[in-house]
Amino acid sequence: MRALKKEMKQWPNIRLIQDLLVVQLLTERGRAVGAIALDIRSGELKAFSARAVVLATGGNEELWGFSDTGPDAIGDGPALALAAGAELMDMELTLFYPTVVLYPDYVRGVILVYDHFLHPDQAAGKLVNAQGKEFLGERAMPLRDELVRAMATEISQGRATERGGLLLDLTRSSKPKEEVAAWAKKSGAYPFLKEMGVDLLSQPLEVAPATHFSLGGVRINERAETNIPGLYAAGECAANLHGANRISGNALAETIIFGAVAGENAIAFARKAAPAKIDRYQLDEVKGRLSSLGQKKREKISPHRLKKEIKKIMDQYVGLNRTEAGLTRALTDIKTLARHSLPCLSVVGPPAFNLSLAEALEAELMVMVAEVVTQSALVRQETRGHHFRSDFPQPDNAAWLKHTIARKEGEKIVISAAPVICTRLPLPRESSA
């Protein structure tokens, strides 16, 4: 961030506008020509005309109740792109991080880099269930998705704490105390927890898998282009890079590399593109939506409550244990939210920095993304990477060595499949499981 801020100072023509929530992309004859945003500071809508648009909005981890991300990871980029006619890809693929602090409450959501703490060659701490059993046994350190699955099994089979957590215990390490401490201190969480009065070295902590990274997102190609001319996406909100799992560290590299790629190609596009006027009709439509949020309603629902409803559905049916029955139920529930709860969204308070207004607009986008995630999860009838279908517990390379693609047709979301493009490494054979 520091390097980025420093570089931006060299370019006086770059204008940074903060506290904006983009609620709709402006389009003109199928081309992206700007965005309409809520200026959270004033509560007013602002329209921006642009010759090219780059989405870099991050992930959609906040669709679930337990995450290690910030509250803005709502999937706004994919939602905006989908509504503008862009294709989304692999939206069912959400990476869960195994060891995130669940309790104590006041450090909930803090991520513990699991290999520093658990790897036998590092701190060699133990993961223990509520009965005090080291359930990973003597086997070597499992891969991240295997670890998540082992933890999910303990939790779903009733061997978790009353809060649904497992214990990460460094006091059970066979290593000398100094060595354990040296490894623990490599993690950014250690000093923060220590500052908060939680000493990982002397007390076990309740942890559970949390949503950590969105593998899916807006479908881009190697030039960061979407299927909408003038619309680009980069970083976590984009897809087509990692697949059903991700190597540690690649998310950071992705932001730097694809940020530059998207920027260069957006500039080249903008140089040739004709300027576009702001379509008053599209702006008026959003204005209408905004003013309806403040109107008196017979039945009212608070935006934060609606967000909780979404999280509840996603946690219950679209988490680490997915089945056809559960996902179908989730889809029905999400559609009910869209039909009955969204129109009841009600906002109170003054226009300046009104959180409930911002949250209402966010909730609208979240419902859209939740539906795509669930529908894509329903279509992928296999278990791959971080997508666990207990009714299809194995990868199905014959049918599903593919991406899922979601696009909007009218009001409907249609899911199809697309081949995986791999230029350097061979894909697993289609015949092998």
Add this chain to the structure above:
Amino acid sequence: MRKTITVKIARWDPAAGELRRHQVYRVLAEGPRTVLSLLKQLYEEQDETLAFRPHCCRLGLCNICMVKVNGKNVRGCAKTLNPGDEAELSPAYKKVIRDLVCSLE
């Protein structure tokens, strides 16, 4: 044992030409609570018009949740209040947008 945490929060909407005032809120808590989580609870359960920055990086690094507690700037995510505590919350910087929210520039 559950005890009350009392916070006195500076409320101000300069855009509406208001004068600064203080509002007292009470929350029952069993253990230590971060200032940020308290604000979130107040917004959700008692007063949806309360303005604060809800962002949390979860590692105490981003400083977006900076707020004055008893006259001292602290990170809302890292500052805990205990059951029984009383605290006064005010904006961290001079350029106030509303209540506890300041401009980030």
